[in-house]
Amino acid sequence: MKLILQIIPVFLIVSQGYCVNILYMHDVFSPSHHIWNNALARGLAARGYNVTFLSTDPPKSNTQNLHYIVIENGYELLNKFLGENHENYDIVKYSQEVNKNKFAAATFLAEYAVKSCEAIAASSHGLDIILDYPNDFKFDLVINDFTAGPCFLPLIQKFNYPSVIGVSAFLNPTYTDFVIGGHKHPAYVPHFLLNFPQIMSFYQRAYNFAIYITEKL
Incomplete structure (x- = not known):
């Protein structure tokens, strides 16, 4: 009997922690x-979670419990918006060029995040679907890929602030501390574009600081 009383609270905690809608x-x-991201979403769906996936890319195949909402024409809109500031724009060629200049690369990645959000907002189909969900629709958990910034985060308010988990397949984006807290002190946290050790020389710390400031400006 004593053992049963010890086990019951565990089951109650597990049942409360189980997320039905993600x-x-x-x-x-x-x-x-x-x-x-799709691999992670499919893994959750395979375990019985009901996953609504707001995505810039369409699925390659259908997966049970995984429901896609795709931002249509997003890539075309992004290339259009980025091309307004870059003559003869080609994202692959341009990214290769800016990577030769760390300062240009830092500002380009920040611009890429802003223009990505503009492309999402300008899409004729995608974001409007999730916005049409009733405000009292219950999502038990939100998983947000914050690699390109906080573009989708206002949806958290719409759905009455469910718990949020941030994920990223991209190194350590500079602006993560603004989203999830923490800090990136340039004296001992190398910028992700720089192959510097944590214990940096004075020159490396100064260069690191300059990259951070350039990106934030």
């Missing part, structure tokens, strides 16, 4: 990032 938000325009 909103998975993936706003990164990148097929490789979609593969990573």
Whole structure:
């Protein structure tokens, strides 16, 4: 009897922690990032969770319990918005060029995140579907890929602030501390673009600081 009384609270905790409906938000325009996020979403669906996947990429195949809401024409809109600031724009060629200049790369990644959000907002189909959900629709958990910033985070307010888990397949984005807390002190936290050790020389710390400031400006 004593053992049963000890086990019951465990079952109560587990039952309260079980998430029936999960909103998975993936706003990164990148097929490789979609593969990573899709694998996680399919894994949750396979375990019986009901996953609504707000995504920049369509699914390759249907999965039970996994329901896609796709941002249509997102890639075309993103290329259009980015091309307004870059002559003869090609995202692959341009990313290769800016990677030769760390300062240009830092500002481009920040611009990419902003323009991605603009493309999502301008899409004719996708975001409007989730916005049409009733405000009292219950999501027990939100998983947000914050690689490209907080574009989808306002949806948390719409659904009455469910618990949120942040994920990313991309190193350590600079702005994560603004979203989830913490800090990235340039004296001992190397920028993800720089192959510097944690214990940096004075020159490396100064260069690291300059990259952080350039990106934030």
